[in-house]
Amino acid sequence: MKNKENARASIIKMLIICIAIIFGLGLAVKAGNIQVNSVKIELSDHTELNVMTSKTKVSEILNENHIIILEGEKVIPDLEEEIGEDKTIRIVKESEEITISQTSNEEVKQEMNDILNSYAPIVEKIVVEQVEIPYETITKDNSGGNSNTRNRVIQQGQNGLKEVTYNVKYKNDVEIERTELSSVIIKEPVNKIVQVNVQTSRSGVRTATTNPAVESASSIAARVKDVTPYVVTMNTSAYCSCAICCGKTNGITSSGAPASSWYTVAAGSSYPIGTVIYIPYFSDKPNGGWFVVQDRGGAISNSKLDIYMGSHGQALQFGRRSLECYIYEF
């Protein structure tokens, strides 16, 4: 009994599915035969609607879009007619009817363009804009004619900014003339200064094959991502701001800035203040091994580096080490 009932239920299911498929196909075929047009309806207030419709009779299209014709309005083509080639229905006030029906849309457009072009008033506006002032690059040649040179950027260039007031003339919303009335400098540009130096041959110096700055998240490294460092082994020691180390205790470096641990190093005069030095030995320290030359010292020659530390004890503990250093001259 149960099996029979199940079988019957299955057949009924199958039938329902078949009917659904046939019905679906029928609809699809029907849909395929219907042509849908985009019709433009111009209302009497000159607003325009674009509607999609399968209907072609004017009254049916208007009904479909709930557009009611008021007294004193006229529909072109007539309500009982089919829409024409231009697929446009115009609703006009009867007083306007004559002019519109006499002049085609294209002619009206052309006429409007002619009028605009010949009679468009020139509009003048005062426009204030911020304009960048590009920096200049100044080269200081210290090479004395020597061909073996190395360029060093001793000051990075920065664009300036000015606020310029223009009188701008427009015709048909197109700018035709611009006259500068005044300009106020907001920020002076900073010149880029490049020093051309004789390449000094330092013993034990090699150009780095990779630039550790590229991989580093350090903000110091970010400044030198584009600079190729050279590698040199230096005799390093450490110091603090005590009287024993510095002969004074104010902690102010030769750069004028206070010394900071894991930042400040003291180097010889061939390393300009601001030179970035990466020391892989300190890569697990808070600065990731990135230092900036901020200080000088009487006993510091060009092959020596003195690393500033927070306490005299730390400095003593560090002692002296021969460490590989990446020098970024930029």
Ligand SMILES: [Zn+2]
């Ligand atoms: Zn000290």
